[in-house]
Amino acid sequence: MTTGVRRRMGVEERRRQLIGVALELFSHRSPDEVSIDEIAAAAGISRPLVYHYFPGKLSLYEAALRRAAQDLAERFVEPQEGPLGARLLRVMGRFFDFVDEHGPGFSALMRGGPAVGSSATNALIDSVRQAAYVQILAHLGVVAPSARLELVVRSWISLAESTALIWLDGRRIPREELQRQLVHDFAALAAVSAAYDEEMAALLRHLLADEPGDGPFAALITRLATLAPA
Amino acid sequence: MTTGVRRRMGVEERRRQLIGVALELFSHRSPDEVSIDEIAAAAGISRPLVYHYFPGKLSLYEAALRRAAQDLAERFVEPQEGPLGARLLRVMGRFFDFVDEHGPGFSALMRGGPAVGSSATNALIDSVRQAAYVQILAHLGVVAPSARLELVVRSWISLAESTALIWLDGRRIPREELQRQLVHDFAALAAVSAAYDEEMAALLRHLLADEPGDGPFAALITRLATLAPA
Incomplete structure (x- = not known):
């Protein structure tokens, strides 16, 4: 048989x-x-x-x-239509689906070690990071990113990885919360950079102008306002 | 001889x-x-x-x-005196001193690979991350961190690593700017978490109450206000 x-x-x-x-x-x-x-x-x-x-x-x-x-x-592929916050939130949902499906293998790979830390596996991880980076730039409508924008996008990608790894270690926070939080983190890291860089500020203003009042970015700004010192 | x-x-x-x-x-x-x-x-x-x-x-x-x-x-060791933003900024300065002194070796280690990615080296990297985590909790005055606070602190540590690695790759942004930006990123990630979690919000309010008007956190809030939609 x-x-x-x-x-x-x-x-x-x-x-x-x-x-x-x-x-x-x-x-x-x-x-x-x-x-x-x-x-x-x-x-x-x-x-x-x-x-x-x-x-x-x-x-x-x-x-x-x-x-x-x-x-x-x-x-990571997402149609370039509609508000950016909602697009990023959908991608985060699919990213966490992937992490959920491959949990222990994803952890072992990203934490490195003798069985998994070869040059070939590192090159593969970098190729996925690069795919994420290229997708995000396309959604931002940016062809030639400044050093500061590149830093924001690449460091946010590493934040998404580490957030997923921490989530896998015990799953103590609902993944839906982390998906939304990562969208907010992107806006927050961009805003920190924009506070000192006019090019980033112009980009952020342009992006936020397209956000609906009920989108994830608007919800964050409203909630953050309640934290500001009276 | x-x-x-x-x-x-x-x-x-x-x-x-x-x-x-x-x-x-x-x-x-x-x-x-x-x-x-x-x-x-x-x-x-x-x-x-x-x-x-x-x-x-x-x-x-x-x-x-x-x-x-x-x-x-x-x-990482810093006296637990004075405003938190200034303490974190001094530690970031010493962290970038270290990264500067050990640049290519730091990159090779953190990017992994056959020569450096052994179980022993990974355990050593984790021990340094843990030392950073313990120091930050001590400065925050927190003994039993919630899952959300742990996530903010640990994911910020990974953000500091990736920011340093991106800096080393061409040094296209002045390190002083990145040191200050990482302090701001910490506040921003904490604020995003605080927007949805009352325990984080209470901690953040407590910390910001001790910040002077000319400290790094206050400067950020002032600059961010200019970005908000009119």
Whole structure:
């Protein structure tokens, strides 16, 4: 039976299946806890056959990671229509979906370590960060970002990563709150930069002018006003 | 001559000297570009004698990193006196001094990779983050932080790291501006959290009440007011 199934799968199909099985296992436990035997069993094939398609665990891990990275980058894509706050909030929802689906694997990858901290995995993480950066600039309508805008966007991306990692460690705050908070954090970091930089201030004024009274940015400004010293 | 000097150095003294020489080299270039031969030459001893004190480059790298981590943690220590904004600004100044002194080594370490991403180095990085976290809680006067306060403090620490890394990549923004901006970012992230959480709001009101009119937090609030929609 198994042999029959195996024969019907082409090389590319079998590779895709193995990557899918591996990604599922690597997502739910730290990669160094997942063995090739386990991957072979989950795929319903023998250990030597896994090695026929992938020379070792690291190459299978990297292939699984490439698929996850592509999946995540696709979730960043959002139509450039409507208020920016609402767009960013939808992307944050899909980002947390991803983090939720790949929790332990995402933590292990982002915290680094011997099993996961290779040059190839670091380059892949950087490519996803770069995809996020390019998407955000496109939504901001900026082609040639200033050093200060680049800092705000890139440092906010790292804030989103660390917020997701802290969330995974116990899930003590509802993710919906964190998704909205990250949208607010973006506005707050931009505002801090804008307080000292006219180019950032002009960009922020332009963005806020398009925000509806019931959007996430407007809600923040109203609530912050109640915190100001009397 | 050299032999005479060598004989006068005790084991601990020689180890300390080697760690100092190695830290200097690892700070100014990526660790995988630094060879044991180079460390031996800089220390004025033979390559076999280096191996007499450290079994290999990794153990010497980890020893250098432990010294750097201790140095950085000591720079976080700040008397708990005076307004919080000014205290945080002084710590940021010392943090950027450290980043400046160890630039390429700091980048290589924080970006991970085969030469530097071991379990031991990751544990050391986490210990420095934890030292920063403990210091900040002490300054805030908080013993049992809520999940939301913990998130604000830990995610701000990661923001400080990523801001420093982005700064090192070209130094296109004056570091004094970034030091002040990080102090403001802390207030901004706390304010975003406080907008939806009464415990954070009470803490923030308490902290801002002690801020002088010419401190970094007051300056931010004044400047932000000019950005608000008319």
